[in-house]
Structure formats: C-alpha cells, structure tokens
Amino acid sequence: MKEVMTFKAGKFVFCDQYDKPRIEKLLVEAKTLSDAIHDLPILPKWASKIDPELLYSSVAGTAAIEGNSLNAEEVRELDEGKIPDEGHTAKDRLEITNLIDAYKMIDQQTTKPSKTNALAVALFLNPNILAESHIRDLHRQITSGLPYEDNIPGTYRNGMVKIGDKAHGGIYTPPKIIEDIEMLMREFIDWINSDELLNEHVFVRAALAHYHFSLIHPFWDGNGRVARLIEAKLLQSAGIRYVPKMLSNYYYRNVDDYYSAFSDSIKAKKDVTPFIEFNLRGVIESLQQMQSRIALLIRGLVMRDYLHFLSSKKSISKRQNDLITLLLDDSSGKPFTLHDLQTALPYSILYRKVSEMTARRDLKNLLERKLLTVDADGRYSLNLRSFDS
Known part of the structure; x- marks a missing residue:
C-alpha cells in the first residue's frame, strides 16, 4: 500500500489490500481455467473467426458503457468499410473506429519496434511494464477528432469532474x-x-491498475475506456488469452454491479476486495465461456474424423454424411424437423427428391449412431457431446 499527499486533494491511497482467503479462492479458479485454455489446441481457421468476434464485441461493450449505440455486428460492418444503419451519429462511428485502432495498438506491442525508438524497445523487452506515455497515446487514439467538451487528446485535465451517481453508491x-x-x-x-x-x-495487478487509474480520472473524457484498455494491455502482455477482449462485455452486461464495485471499494477506503472480486468473477465467467466454445470446436473436429470413419465402413450413407457435415458447417446450431429436411434450405438440397420414409430412415440411423438428438417436439440437433461418455 502507498499513501501520497497531494497539493489540494488530501491523501490519496494506492491500495493493494484485500481479503486474501476470499480472493485467493477465485484466483485459483481463474488461474486453473486460464492454464487449461492456454493448453487447448487452436486451429488457425478457428482463431481467424474467434479473434475478430472478440474484438468487435469488446469494442461494442466498452463503448456502450459510455452510451455508444453501435452493437458488435455494426462494429464489424464499420471496420469492413460499410456504413451501419441510419440512426448512429458521426460521433458514435468515430468513437468505434478510434477504439478498434486502440485495440490494434495493443496487439502491435507484440511486434518488435524500430531500434531507434528506445522507449518502445524497452517496453517490448519488458512487456509487463506500463508507461505513462502509452496511457497518453491510448487516450489520444480513442478521443482524437471527437467533440468532447474541454478534452484535449493525450492531455491531462485541470478542473473538477464528478463521477458516479446516488443509485450506484454515491x-x-x-x-x-x-x-x-x-x-x-x-x-x-x-x-x-x-x-x-x-x-x-x-489478474489482480490488472484489476488494481483499472481501479486506481479510474480513481485518478486524469482526462476530461474517455477515462473508462482507457482504464479498460490498460487492463487489457496488462493481461495480454502476460500471455492471457481471450480475457483481455472479453472483460469489457462482462462489465457492460453487469454495468450496475460494475459501478457498485467501484463505489463499495471507495467506501471501504483501504480494502479493494469488492472491485477485485467483481473483476475475478468476470475473468472466470469469460474463461468458462471460451473453454466451452473451444471444447465444442474440438468436438466438431473429432466428429468430422468419426464421420470419415463411419463412411469408410459404409455405416452411414453419403447423404447422411453430407447432412451431418452441413450441420457442422452451420454455426447457428438451429434445430430442424423432418418436414424441414424436404422443404427448407439448405436441407432440401439433399432431401427434396427423397421420400419421407427414406428421410426417416436416415434420421433413425443418425440417432442410433448418437450423431443427432431429438426433443419431445420432434426437433433434431447435432449431438456434439456424443463423445463425452
């Protein structure tokens, strides 16, 4: 813990005191999940889909906390050079493009800089070190060109601001x-x-950086986005996968608890347990979501191999193989009925010239092979958990 006497604001406390048993329990779970995910194999084609999705959802989430109206799909469209539907202001769109570039700035820190930039080289060689210049650069990037009152990108404020409200602790x-x-x-x-x-x-250090930067609140505008980017930068520099771009969405989905965690920690004075606990629960939730998603991708890969085996043994027909392959390629996971097979795309491509009896026989065989499941309403779904037991 570090106490600093300011000129006008009294004593400011940099606090790393928290309920050790309470936090350690969450930390062990977070570390275990993180290590498990780090060891999971990720094919390049999976990463090429997951990484942009996480970027767009993170940008949408961190911007939405500050009132931006673009959702993740619209963020993707904007990044691809398309103009989202009418109803979004030029300011909203610029906030998003600035944030996309800010996240890309963090990603580029893993690339070795020019030897002529001594500070950049030093930070590359010591990726866990946080530099004040980098914080200013992040703020400059996210607020550049935006009409925020009094705000000068990359420049600290000189005047009063108030944050929070009575509904979230004061x-x-x-x-x-x-x-x-x-x-x-x-x-x-x-x-x-x-x-x-x-x-x-x-995980603890990044949360402490997020919390204390927010308490200083050094800029006129954009402090929340910078705080979340600092947290993402520290996590990413430490080799943490996925979480750096998932936490912003957790904060957005639980925005009331997010603000309350700040207020509760401020009230506790020399105890930051509320904020760290809230943060770690977000880390755990994010890791659990990603673990489930990767596990499903791996199950899909195993199922494709199993399909090849069944086809080679002539245990399933080519049409049955094609149906399961079609379902594996469809990321929506939407269930279908017997009627859908013969009338709805894309299934009807395979079954429009097939009798209902043949279609029923196909489904019966795939159910027996545990490649499909069926519910009480006769809706069929791909069974990616057929290899769990």
Whole structure:
C-alpha cells in the first residue's frame, strides 16, 4: 500500500489490500481455467473467426458503457468499410473506429519496434511494464477528432469532474488540479511497476491498475475506456488469452454491479476486495465461456474424423454424411424437423427428391449412431457431446 499527499486533494491511497482467503479462492479458479485454455489446441481457421468476434464485441461493450449505440455486428460492418444503419451519429462511428485502432495498438506491442525508438524497445523487452506515455497515446487514439467538451487528446485535465451517481453508491470527486493529477500519475506508474505489484498475479495487478487509474480520472473524457484498455494491455502482455477482449462485455452486461464495485471499494477506503472480486468473477465467467466454445470446436473436429470413419465402413450413407457435415458447417446450431429436411434450405438440397420414409430412415440411423438428438417436439440437433461418455 502507498499513501501520497497531494497539493489540494488530501491523501490519496494506492491500495493493494484485500481479503486474501476470499480472493485467493477465485484466483485459483481463474488461474486453473486460464492454464487449461492456454493448453487447448487452436486451429488457425478457428482463431481467424474467434479473434475478430472478440474484438468487435469488446469494442461494442466498452463503448456502450459510455452510451455508444453501435452493437458488435455494426462494429464489424464499420471496420469492413460499410456504413451501419441510419440512426448512429458521426460521433458514435468515430468513437468505434478510434477504439478498434486502440485495440490494434495493443496487439502491435507484440511486434518488435524500430531500434531507434528506445522507449518502445524497452517496453517490448519488458512487456509487463506500463508507461505513462502509452496511457497518453491510448487516450489520444480513442478521443482524437471527437467533440468532447474541454478534452484535449493525450492531455491531462485541470478542473473538477464528478463521477458516479446516488443509485450506484454515491458521487466521487477525483483530484482536480493538474499538479495533483500529474503527480498521481507518476506515482501510479511507479507503484503499478513496483516489485510488490509485479509479484501479484496479473489478474489482480490488472484489476488494481483499472481501479486506481479510474480513481485518478486524469482526462476530461474517455477515462473508462482507457482504464479498460490498460487492463487489457496488462493481461495480454502476460500471455492471457481471450480475457483481455472479453472483460469489457462482462462489465457492460453487469454495468450496475460494475459501478457498485467501484463505489463499495471507495467506501471501504483501504480494502479493494469488492472491485477485485467483481473483476475475478468476470475473468472466470469469460474463461468458462471460451473453454466451452473451444471444447465444442474440438468436438466438431473429432466428429468430422468419426464421420470419415463411419463412411469408410459404409455405416452411414453419403447423404447422411453430407447432412451431418452441413450441420457442422452451420454455426447457428438451429434445430430442424423432418418436414424441414424436404422443404427448407439448405436441407432440401439433399432431401427434396427423397421420400419421407427414406428421410426417416436416415434420421433413425443418425440417432442410433448418437450423431443427432431429438426433443419431445420432434426437433433434431447435432449431438456434439456424443463423445463425452
């Protein structure tokens, strides 16, 4: 813990005190999940689909917390050069493109910079180190060209702001004069890069960076987005997969609890358990979601191999093989009925010239092979869990 006396705002506390048993239990679960996911094989074609999806959902989530109206699909369209449906302002669109570029900035930190840029080289060689210049660069990127009152991209504010509301635990007034802000940002960088903090698990260190940067609130606008980007940067630099781009969506889905976790930690003064606990629950939820998704992809790969085996043994017909392959290629997972096979695309391509009796026989064989399941309403689905037992 580090206490700093400011010029005008009184004592500011950089706190790393939390309920160890309570947090350690969550941390063990998060670390176990993270390690398990890190060891899972990811094919390039899977990564090429997952990575953009996570980027677009993360950008939409972190922007939505601040009131932006674009959803993840519209973010994708914007990144692909398409203009989303009418109803979004030019400001909303620019916020999104700025955020996409900011996340790409973080991704590019894994690329070795030019030797002429001594600071960039030093940060590349020490990826866990957070630099004040990088924070300014992130803010410059996300607020460039946007008409925020008083805000100058990359420049600290000199004046009062208030954050929060009574519905989420009350209003907090951060330090307001630039001398305090500049000093606290220097102290923040020294503290977050100290041996004490570097020895914390990165999940805890990233959460502490997120929380304390938000308390300083150094810019006129964009502080929340920068805080979440700092957190993502620290996690990604430590080799954590997927979570850096998933937490923003967790915060958006649980935005009331997000604000309350801040307020509860502020009220607790020298105890940041509420925010770290909330954060770790988001880490665990994100990792569980990704573990399930990757497991389904692996099951799909195993099923394709099993299909090849069944076909080679003539245990299933070519049409039955084609139906299961079609279902594996359809990421929607939408169930279908016997009637759909002969009347609805894409199934009717295979079954429009086939009798109902033949279609029933196909479904019966695929059910017996546990490649399909059927519910009480006669709706069939791909059984990706057929290899679990």
